Every structure is written in C-alpha cells, then in structure tokens.
Amino acid sequence: MDWNRISNDKPYMTMRCLSLCLLSLLTLNVTAQIIKDKEPAILEVHYIKTWVADTLENRSYTDPMTLRIGKTSAMFYPTKMMWADSLLQTDYALYEKLHREMNPPGQSEYKPLGGMEREYLFRNINDGETMVYRKIAGDAYSYKESTEMPTWQIQSETKEVMGYSCQLASCDFRGRTWYAWFSTDIPINEGPWKLFGLPGLVLEAWDSKKHYAYKAVGLYTKKLSPVGIRLYVRNKPYVLKSRQEYLQKMYKEYIMGNFAFKMSALYGNGAQGNTERASYDYEERDYPHE
Numbered sequence: 174m175d176w177n178r179i180s181n182d183k184p185y186m187t188m189r190c191l192s193l194c195l196l197s198l199l200t201l202n203v204t205a206q207i208i209k210d211k212e213p214a215i216l217e218v219h220y221i222k223t224w225v226a227d228t229l230e231n232r233s234y235t236d237p238m239t240l241r242i243g244k245t246s247a248m249f250y251p252t253k254m255m256w257a258d259s260l261l262q263t264d265y266a267l268y269e270k271l272h273r274e275m276n277p278p279g280q281s282e283y284k285p286l287g288g289m290e291r292e293y294l295f296r297n298i299n300d301g302e303t304m305v306y307r308k309i310a311g312d313a314y315s316y317k318e319s320t321e322m323p324t325w326q327i328q329s330e331t332k333e334v335m336g337y338s339c340q341l342a343s344c345d346f347r348g349r350t351w352y353a354w355f356s357t358d359i360p361i362n363e364g365p366w367k368l369f370g371l372p373g374l375v376l377e378a379w380d381s382k383k384h385y386a387y388k389a390v391g392l393y394t395k396k397l398s399p400v401g402i403r404l405y406v407r408n409k410p411y412v413l414k415s416r417q418e419y420l421q422k423m424y425k426e427y428i429m430g431n432f433a434f435k436m437s438a439l440y441g442n443g444a445q446g447n448t449e450r451a452s453y454d455y456e457e458r459d460y461p462h463e
Contacts, residue, residue, distance in 0.1 A: 179216075179359075179392040206262070207409075210401035211298045212243040218374065219252070219391040220365050222290055225384045236290035238387070242363050243400035246297040249366060250403075257287030258308070258405035294366065295402050296320055303367070304402065305419065306410060309426050313410035316419045322370035323351070334376040335389060342371055348458025350381040359392075366456065385456050420457060 218240040225233045237252040261268045272286045285291075293306040297320055306315040323344040330341040337356040344351050346367070353364060357373035364375025365387035379386035404410075413419045 179394055207402060207404040207406060209298060210399040211246045212400055214241045214243055214397035214400050215394070216242045216359075216361060216374075217393045217397050218242070218363075218365075218389055219393075220387045220389050222251075222365070223386045223388075226289075234289045236288040238290065238365060240363065240365055241397065241400050242361060245300070246295075246400050247363050247369070248296070248298070248400055248403070249294040251288055251290040251292070254285075254287035254291055254308075255293075255403070255405070257285070260286075262405045262407070293404065296367075296369070298400075298402050305416075306404060307419075307423065309423075311407075313406055313408070314413055314419060314422060315410040316413040316416055318416050321367070323368065325353075325371055327371075335392075337376065339376060340373075347456075349385075349456065351378060352381070353378040365389075380456070384454075416457070420455060423455065 220238040220240065221235055222238045223233055223235045225231065236254075238249065239252045239255075240247060240249045257268070260271075268286065275284045275286055291308050295304045295306075298304065301320055302317055303320045304315060304317045306313065323346040325342045325344045328341040328343060332339055332341075332354065334354050334356065337358045339354040339356045342353050342355055344353075351368060353368055353371065353375045354377040355364070355371040355373040355375045359374040360372065361374045362371055363369045364371065365378055368375055368378045368387070374389075375387075376389040377387065413422065
C-alpha cells in the first residue's frame with residue numbers, strides 16, 4: 174500500500190480533534206469503562222454518515238463516524254457519541270452544562286450532545302463474532318452475532334474518490350440493496366458499518382433508496398488507539414438474545430416514538446414524543462415489524 178498518500182493532517186481536523194480529546198480522557202476514570210483491546214490499529218478512516226429520518230418530510234441527519242482497523246478486527250463507532258459518553262463519565266458537570274445549552278426549556282426537538290447516531294459495532298474482537306451496542310436515553314443494549322460478510326457483485330464502473338481509483342460493487346444484504354465504491358489501492362477488505370469483504374477499502378456506500386449513505390473524508394495511520402471494545406457506561410448494557418430482538422427493541426423505542434419522551438423525562442426540557450410511526454426503517458430490515 175502507498176501509505177504516503179494517506180492524509181494525517183488538515184482537511185478534517187474536527188473529527189481528528191475529537192479523537193485526540195477522547196484519548197486525553199481515557200486516564201481520568203477507569204471505573205466507568207468497558208475496555209478490551211484486541212490489537213494495534215493500522216488505519217483509521219473517518220466517514221460522514223447521512224440518513225433520512227423521515228421519507229415523507231425528507232428530513233435527514235448527518236454524523237461523523239470512525240472506522241478503526243487492525244490486521245484481524247475492526248471497530249466502527251459514532252465519533253461525537255463516544256466523545257460525549259466519555260465526557261459524561263469523566264466530567265459530568267461539563268456534560269450537563271453543554272447538554273442543557275443545546276436543549277433549553279421549551280425546545281420542541283431534543284438534540285443529543287453526541288449527535289443522533291448511537292450505535293457502536295465491534296467486528297472480530299472475539300474471532301468470528303460481531304458485537305453491536307446502542308444507548309437509548311438512560312439505557313443501553315447489546316447483542317452478539319456471527320460475523321456475516323455480504324455477498325458482493327463487482328461491477329465494471331469506475332471513478333476516483335479522494336484521489337483513489339475505485340470500482341463499483343453491489344450486494345443485497347439484510348433487506349436492502351447496497352452499492353459501494355472500493356479501492357484496491359488500499360488493499361484492506363474493510364468498510365463502514367457491516368459493509369466489508371471487498372478486495373479494497375470502501376470509501377463510499379449507499380443503499381438503493383438513498384436512505385443511508387457513508388462517505389470517507391479522512392484516512393490516518395499515525396497516533397492511533399488500539400482496536401478493541403471501548404465503551405463508557407454507567408451501567409452494564411442489557412444483553413439481548415439476537416439481532417432480531419435488538420432491532421425490534423430499537424423499532425419500538427425510536428420508530429414508534431418513545432425516545433423523545435424518555436429524554437424529556439430525563440432532562441425536563443419539554444420535548445414531545447412522537448406518537449405516530451416514523452416513515453423510515455433501519456439499515457437492516459429483515460426483522461418482524463410489530
């Protein structure tokens with residue numbers, strides 16, 4: 174790999190600074206962490222995730238995401254949320270101050286300090302196993318599953334992304350059709366979320382309905398933290414039995430409208446819960462909708 178082409182500085186320093194700030198917090202409080210390092214990281218990729226939260230009103234969100242890659246494992250997490258989680262455990266007064274500034278009394282829509290994306294993914298920290306973790310208001314949930322690689326079809330189309338020559342690939346994976354631009358210039362079979370297994374790093378990916386999209390904005394090889402499970406929690410998460418149980422739980426909490434109500438109860442800012450089903454669904458759609 175031509176490592177000299179990979180950026181380690183200016184274009185996207187905001188996310189990089191968040192990562193470095195997170196490093197500085199690691200030593201402050203070890204009692205509220207779940208840390209299980211697997212191996213050194215060889216590459217860190219920063220993505221912007223965009224998803225449509227309401228297809229009728231065309232309302233969308235964006236959040237920075239980090240993919241940290243080792244030789245045999247990877248972790249994918251919301252950059253701002255990990256920063257906010259660590260701040261919550263290391264400096265609660267500052268967390269509370271910043272949170273209330275973002276959510277003054279009477280504000281109609283709740284705004285999380287760590288952004289809207291709340292799911293963490295840890296792939297092959299235990300060989301052949303993927304662990305997924307998500308916070309919902311004051312609770313947290315996790316599940317484990319066997320790591321499943323999408324079955325990709327490589328297409329003939331090519332284009333350049335971030336200065337790298339890329340080729341198009343597609344797959345049907347858990348209820349959606351996905352497309353991805355990957356580059357064999359970076360011969361690592363990783364990508365955002367669960368979109369891995371191609372003969373090069375995925376730099377862009379989206380589903381056929383364009384409800385979800387990932388776009389790489391920075392690649393780094395220096396001063397990287399290890400790959401492993403890194404969670405900042407008050408209480409241990411509820412461990413669910415399966416991916417389907419997890420998705421159904423998320424469906425009830427988010428799509429059926431309980432999330433804003435819970436946050437209003439926690440922080441008292443008057444945010445209203447949505448009592449109607451939202452016009453969107455998760456990246457994985459192959460679960461019973463009840």
